[in-house]
Amino acid sequence: MSVPTRPDLGSLPAYVAGRTVPGAIKLASNECPGGPLPSVRSAIAEAAADVHRYPDMGVSALADRLARKYDFPVERVAVGCGSVALCQQLVQALCAPGDEVLFAWRSFEAYPIVTQIAGATSVKVPLDAAHTHDLDAMLAAITPRTKLVFVCNPNNPSGTAVRRADLVRFLDQVPPHVVVALDEAYREFVTDPDVPDGMEFARTRDNVVVLRTFSKAYGLAGLRVGYLVGPAELAEVVRRVYIPFSVNSLAQVAALASLDAEGEMRERCAGIIAERQRVADELLALGFEVPETHANFVWLPLREKALDFAEHALANKVVVRAFAGDGVRVTISTREENDVFLQAARSFTG
């Protein structure tokens, strides 16, 4: 049978999820080791009794709670089915076919996908030699068709971060009709005070939104919940293209409980941050190029050796995320799992 589909469907890039290989350690999806926080797990179990009911369509309790946490009016918050859904909603709400969405490359692999789904056009600006956003080149790539710019800070997969002065200079020069989405999926792992908290810009600028997620530091990747904070007008248009009920009731409860467990989350992140330093130092000592990372992963720009390295890691029971011809991203996990990975890295002779 042949059904008529969109002519461009065949060219839609596939999202490559980190592989789960039985018996191997998965360091491929930037997940948090250790599972959901204990208090969150019991909140989820309790909420299971109510799953015959539709979730709160407006996600009101969670939106209120986030608004209070960041001291924003609730109109300026939108909650989504993971922040990847909010990325897609942003493109859908802002772009007509032919409009341009600008982002660095390599960056989060969902950007070109959600852009094409909405009929918009991706404009990719290469990272600079330090694997960091080239903000001047991005400014130069803005055209009258540009509607949205993603700045992933810290950047997935390179781990690098844009500093405050550079970001301010960039935002000052972006035309006011172009929306800048600061994707801060890894914000909780940032320790450098010079890497700005995007909320300060979302608060004061009419064209800046911040995206955050419960998938990484909070350990709720399987439940799918993230949020956007920005000007009321932008939060409103993002809510307008929301798929009804897509933030499920367990996700809403778990996110609320997670915000009550902030201290536990911070403690866990501190462990990951310490391990990140140890892993990066060991890799550097082994002779690998390791860009400075501000997230819960390291990036190895192995170029043409990327796939060989991933294969070697897998042979040593570690799944990493390889981008052919470019590099390998490795999630920081527990000390034990990181040691297995480091052992594999040590024996790589490619």
Ligand SMILES: *Cc1c(COP(=O)(O)O)cnc(C)c1O
């Ligand atoms: C993981 C990730 C997200 C979002 O994840 P969700 O699970 O959809 O909330 C968004 N942006 C970047 C850069 C990520 O790495």
